[in-house]
Amino acid sequence: MMPVNDTKTALLNSAENAARTLGIDGFSYADLAKDVGIRKASIHHHFPSKAILSTALMQRYRQNFEAVCAEIDADFATGGARLSELIDQYRAGSNGGKRLCLCTSFSANRDSLSDDVIEQISLFRAMVIDWATKAFDTGRTDGSIQGVVDPALEASAALSLLEGAQLAARAAGNPQFFEDALELLTKRMST
Amino acid sequence: MMPVNDTKTALLNSAENAARTLGIDGFSYADLAKDVGIRKASIHHHFPSKAILSTALMQRYRQNFEAVCAEIDADFATGGARLSELIDQYRAGSNGGKRLCLCTSFSANRDSLSDDVIEQISLFRAMVIDWATKAFDTGRTDGSIQGVVDPALEASAALSLLEGAQLAARAAGNPQFFEDALELLTKRMST
DNA sequence: GTCTATATTCAGATAGAC
DNA sequence: GTCTATCTGAATATAGAC
Numbered sequence: 001m002m003p004v005n006d007t008k009t010a011l012l013n014s015a016e017n018a019a020r021t022l023g024i025d026g027f028s029y030a031d032l033a034k035d036v037g038i039r040k041a042s043i044h045h046h047f048p049s050k051a052i053l054s055t056a057l058m059q060r061y062r063q064n065f066e067a068v069c070a071e072i073d074a075d076f077a078t079g080g081a082r083l084s085e086l087i088d089q090y091r092a093g094s095n096g097g098k099r100l101c102l103c104t105s106f107s108a109n110r111d112s113l114s115d116d117v118i119e120q121i122s123l124f125r126a127m128v129i130d131w132a133t134k135a136f137d138t139g140r141t142d143g144s145i146q147g148v149v150d151p152a153l154e155a156s157a158a159l160s161l162l163e164g165a166q167l168a169a170r171a172a173g174n175p176q177f178f179e180d181a182l183e184l185l186t187k188r189m190s191t
Numbered sequence: 192m193m194p195v196n197d198t199k200t201a202l203l204n205s206a207e208n209a210a211r212t213l214g215i216d217g218f219s220y221a222d223l224a225k226d227v228g229i230r231k232a233s234i235h236h237h238f239p240s241k242a243i244l245s246t247a248l249m250q251r252y253r254q255n256f257e258a259v260c261a262e263i264d265a266d267f268a269t270g271g272a273r274l275s276e277l278i279d280q281y282r283a284g285s286n287g288g289k290r291l292c293l294c295t296s297f298s299a300n301r302d303s304l305s306d307d308v309i310e311q312i313s314l315f316r317a318m319v320i321d322w323a324t325k326a327f328d329t330g331r332t333d334g335s336i337q338g339v340v341d342p343a344l345e346a347s348a349a350l351s352l353l354e355g356a357q358l359a360a361r362a363a364g365n366p367q368f369f370e371d372a373l374e375l376l377t378k379r380m381s382t
Numbered sequence: 383g384t385c386t387a388t389a390t391t392c393a394g395a396t397a398g399a400c
Numbered sequence: 401g402t403c404t405a406t407c408t409g410a411a412t413a414t415a416g417a418c
Contacts, residue, residue: 007401022302025216028393042402044395100299104355107362108291108299111213121362147338153375160372161348164295164355171298171312181351184344198383219411233384235413 008046010036016057020099024054024109051114054106058120061102062127065089069131079139080189083158086132087182090162094178097169104163129155139189146188161185199237201227207248211290215245215300242305245297249311252293253318256280260322270330271380274349277323278373281353285369288360295354320346330380337379352376 004010014035018027029050033040047053072085093101103124106113113121132155139145148154165181195201205226209218220241224231238244263276284292294315297304304312323346330336339345356372 023216023300025214026300026302029395030393038401039403040394041396041404045401048395050394103362104358105299107358108296109214109217110362111217118362125359125362125368150375153371156368156371157352157373157375160355160359160368161352162355163358164351164353167295167298167354167358168316168351171294171301171309171316177316177347177351180344180347182348184341184348220413221411229383230385231412232386232414236383239413241412 007036007038007042011043011046011053012057012060015053016061016102017099019054019057020093020102020105023105024050025112051116054113055116055120058102058106058117058124062120062124065124066127069128076191078142078144078191079135079137080142080144081191082135083132083139083145084186084189084191086135086158087162087186090166091175091178091182094166094169094175097173097175097178100166100170101163104166107163108167125159128159132158144190146190158185198227198229198233202234202237202244203248203251206244207252207293208290210245210248211284211293211296214296215241216303242307245304246307246311249293249297249308249315253311253315256315257318260319267382269333269335269382270326270328271333271335272382273326274323274330274336275377275380275382277326277349278353278377281357282366282369282373285357285360285366288364288366288369291357291361292354295357298354299358316350319350322346323349335381337381349376 004013011032014032015027018031018035029040029043032043047056068089069086072082076082076085090101093099100108103121106117106121110118129152133152136145136148136151136154136158140148140151161181165178168181169175169178171177195204202223205223206218209222209226220231220234223234227234238247259280260277263273267273267276281292284290291299294312297308297312301309320343324343327336327339327342327345327349331339331342352372356369359372360366360369362368
């Protein structure tokens with residue numbers, strides 16, 4: 001990753017990692033300040049409240065992920081290859097059982113979130129399910145995914161499976177839980 | 192549910208519901224005290240620390256769930272019927288998108304948990320996966336579940352799917368997310 | 383076993399100087 | 401934009417009377 005001399009971006013990067021590792025309530029402005037190297041009062045200049053920070057985090061995360069999905073479409077032609085890339089994204093995001101997808105992490109602490117973040121979470125899931133539905137549909141047509149009957153239901157199931165697998169791996173601190181949960185789905189894909 | 196005149200049990204019931212609805216950090220001893228009708232200092236007599244309370248919660252939850260699984264085995268003969276009952280358990284536990292399985296909820300806030308609770312979580316997942324593996328194996332033999340090749344991998348995937356589906360439904364406050372995610376799996380079962 | 387009272391710590395947030 | 405200093409509230413936890 002590029003070195004960051006933009007304080008706001010540095011704060012977002014630090015906060016995203018903390019949120020995905022510890023949860024939104026698992027880090028404080030004091031932690032953030034120490035990590036970025038400024039005083040905690042200064043953070044309020046960039047993000048007046050933690051609710052605003054959370055919304056900015058989720059918004060950036062969603063946009064980045066949308067860009068990743070578009071890039072996958074550009075780089076891979078078959079549905080099976082695309083879905084395999086999505087699984088790889090979640091595998092990498094899991095970081096050996098130490099992190100969660102930001103959407104999963106936020107979903108788990110729904111009570112301490114503003115309505116704005118809830119809305120961002122819904123947009124994220126809708127976006128991923130929509131993208132995956134198309135990938136499953138493509139995979140059914142080109143024969144690169146076995147046994148696809150209903151692409152939309154496959155997409156819903158795949159997203160829940162990915163999120164649940166990250167959660168199980170993180171709880172145990174063991175990436176093998178992710179691999180076990182994903183193996184059957186992975187086996188249905190060819191490139 | 193029976194009326195409770197045992198303070199310790201009343202505390203466990205209130206805490207379990209709060210933990211599954213709001214997360215372990217989403218409620219305080221003050222909330223618990225108000226709900227049960229005693230002062231918060233009194234709670235420390237029964238559960239000296241929140242870590243101890245969390246461990247007791249997870250232990251009781253695991254034992255109860257183990258008993259439920261045993262009862263399912265006694266009441267239903269086929270693998271398909273047994274798995275369908277497990278899905279119903281998670282559907283009911285989701286409570287229309289308002290709650291999570293305690294294991295899922297705790298997994299999401301792993302950082303604020305003691306090692307004892309982490310251990311209990313592992314035991315819970317191992318127990319459910321073991322039970323579901325046998326159910327898938329039975330379903331493969333008796334023909335009540337379609338397309339079973341590897342019962343253990345099916346069990347791992349099913350648990351992650353169930354937990355992820357609860358999480359998605361809760362994030363949106365909409366039980367339909369659970370139904371969408373589980374529909375393909377459910378369709379594979381006959382009784 | 384439950385109470386009142388209090389200790390301690392830490393969170394998010396604000397005021398105002400530089 | 402960043403700082404020091406401070407406010408306010410809430411959390412877990414303890415001491416000791418009843």
